[in-house]
Amino acid sequence: MWREGLAKLLREEIEALLALLSNTAGLYDMVKEPLSKVRGDSVSDTAQGRAWFFLPLMVCEAICGRYEHALPAAAGLALLKAAAEVFDDIEDADSTESLSSRYGPAQAINAGSALLILAERAFTRLNDRGVDSHIVVRVIDVVNSYYTTACAGQHLDLSLIPAEAVSEDVYLKVIAMKSASAVACACYTGALLAKANQELIDLFTMFGHNLGMASQIANDIKGVTQLTDIVKRKITLPAIYALAQTDGETHSLLDTVFCKRASEFAPVPAQIRELLFRSGAIQYATIKMELYQQQALDNLIEAERDGVKVDQLKPLLE
Amino acid sequence: MGTQVLQELIKKIFSDEESRTQFIANPDSVLSKFPLTEDEKKAVLTTHGRLGLVTSGSAQLEAAIEPMLWWNAPTP
Numbered sequence: 001m002w003r004e005g006l007a008k009l010l011r012e013e014i015e016a017l018l019a020l021l022s023n024t025a026g027l028y029d030m031v032k033e034p035l036s037k038v039r040g041d042s043v044s045d046t047a048q049g050r051a052w053f054f055l056p057l058m059v060c061e062a063i064c065g066r067y068e069h070a071l072p073a074a075a076g077l078a079l080l081k082a083a084a085e086v087f088d089d090i091e092d093a094d095s096t097e098s099l100s101s102r103y104g105p106a107q108a109i110n111a112g113s114a115l116l117i118l119a120e121r122a123f124t125r126l127n128d129r130g131v132d133s134h135i136v137v138r139v140i141d142v143v144n145s146y147y148t149t150a151c152a153g154q155h156l157d158l159s160l161i162p163a164e165a166v167s168e169d170v171y172l173k174v175i176a177m178k179s180a181s182a183v184a185c186a187c188y189t190g191a192l193l194a195k196a197n198q199e200l201i202d203l204f205t206m207f208g209h210n211l212g213m214a215s216q217i218a219n220d221i222k223g224v225t226q227l228t229d230i231v232k233r234k235i236t237l238p239a240i241y242a243l244a245q246t247d248g249e250t251h252s253l254l255d256t257v258f259c260k261r262a263s264e265f266a267p268v269p270a271q272i273r274e275l276l277f278r279s280g281a282i283q284y285a286t287i288k289m290e291l292y293q294q295q296a297l298d299n300l301i302e303a304e305r306d307g308v309k310v311d312q313l314k315p316l317l318e
Numbered sequence: 319m320g321t322q323v324l325q326e327l328i329k330k331i332f333s334d335e336e337s338r339t340q341f342i343a344n345p346d347s348v349l350s351k352f353p354l355t356e357d358e359k360k361a362v363l364t365t366h367g368r369l370g371l372v373t374s375g376s377a378q379l380e381a382a383i384e385p386m387l388w389w390n391a392p393t394p
Contacts, residue, residue, distance in 0.1 A: 052389050168321050183389055211389050218386035225375045245329040274374075280332030282379070283365070283372045284325060289386060290361040318385060 006057055009068070013075040017118050017125075030099055030111040031118070034082040052183045052212070053077040059190030059204050062308050069129040070193040073139060076122035077186055080147065083115035091158075131193065139189055146185035153177025162259040165235040166243050172213075180212025187211075200306060207299035211317075214292035221285050224276055227269040233261050237288060238281035246279050293317055327352045327362070331371070338371070 014035065021028040056074045061067040086108055089098035100108035123143065126136045157174045164170055187208030191201040220236035223229030229236055235243075239258050246254060254275065257267045276282060297317050300310045330337045331348065341348040345366055349359050369378050 179390070211386075215386045215389035218383040219390045221379070221383050222387065225379065241325060241328070245325055277373050277375075278332065280328040283332070283369075284328045286369065286372060286379070286382065287324065287328070287358075287361045287365045289383065290365050291357060293386065294357060294361060294364075316385065316388075 006054060006067070009071055010054070010057075010074055010078065013071045013122070013125075014078060017075060017079070017122055020118070020121075021114065027111060027114060030103065030107065031082070031115055033099060034085040034111075034115070035078065052186050052215075053081060055183065055186035055208065056190035056193065058312055059187050060194045062303070062310055062313055063191060063194035063196050063200065063204075065309075069126070069131055070190060072122045072125040072129060073189050073193060074186075075125075076119045076143065077182075077189070079115050079119035079122055080143070081182070083112045083119065086112035086115065126193070135192065135195075139192060142188055142192065143185060146181045146188070149181045150178050153179075153181065162235065162261065166240055166259065168237070168240050168244075171235075171237060171240055175213060175216040176209065179216040180209045183212030183215070184208035200303065200308070203299055203303055203306075207296050207303070210292045210296035210299060214289045214296065217285055217289040217292065221282060221289070224273055224282060227273060230257075230267075230269040230272045230276075233258055235259075237285045238276050241284045242276050242279045242281040245281075246275075250275055250279065323352050323354055324358055324362075327354065341366075342371070 018028060018031065018035075021031065053074050056070045056077065057067040060070040086099055089095055090100045090105055090108055090112075093100070095101060098108070099111055103111075120140070123140050124136065126139060127133060131139075153174050153176070157178060160170070160174075184205045185208070187204040188201060191204040196204070217237055220229065220238060223234065223236060224238050229239075235258050239254065242254050243251065243258065253267070254272070257272055297314070300314055300317075304310050327349070331341045332338070337348060345363055349362060354362070365372075365382075368382060369376075372379055
């Protein structure tokens, strides 16, 4: 019930922001689409409430017992995520359902830009909820700083050649920058709005980082089990492990698929998945996910010792 | 986190029949041969306890990763 209520309040906050576009029906409808995707508008998704842009509210409540004043921050992050979806679709150009493919890149870029600007406006609405102006400025600064890091991570990812991409250190750096940073930012924002001391803010930021790393590795495992990353020849943690720890024919095949990306060679994705499983790559990735999950739990246990009520957050790691 | 040692452990278990049998029967006896951190040992044992050796897709594997997928936040 608590989370259903949260989702409803967040929807209302976002609707209030979208009211600015209500006289421009086409644009209003366009920005609503990626937002529905981001918010997971089906009842079952919102009922579970497990989405990273709820984290400012959950962290804030854990620390200070209230979350309503943090709603504009959660709305801002949801809008940023929706903008990210629009721009990501333009970059990837691999979806027939995207705004870009249906309305053209110019309309999609405009919709993405509108979402970015609405996000900025969302953060300024913190002031209307009684948040001190200097905290509002800090929130905007923190969000901009983390999202600059995310863009730098994306640039790094797009620029990598396969020989660089097979390094686990590089992989961990990229996912920390482009994926975990958004989760860390959400937790930082929540702790800031709870007026936590810097030590507690840092602890929750680390919690967000560990959670974000675990979730990205989980996503990589899913990318193998469902074949999507193999079809795209995307080098993620399971492939990095397998390329480092196999030899002979198996290594040669994996190298052809992921590194040389030989266009004349059409691998059977299920065969590559089988090789990854048999090499221990999925076992290894699952252990790495577990390590980050455990560290996130340790962060919560430490916060609990400082008197923070983490009851709502702990079950989400299990 | 020591990437190399953990990778070597997993390679040993998956490529060497004797080590695999030993790991399944007594995981600690194999872990003791590798200088892993306590956190790494715990993660290896937790994963093995929950999933065993992951050699193919399974409902247990899906269940293990599903809670984490909710937090995934890739950005452009």
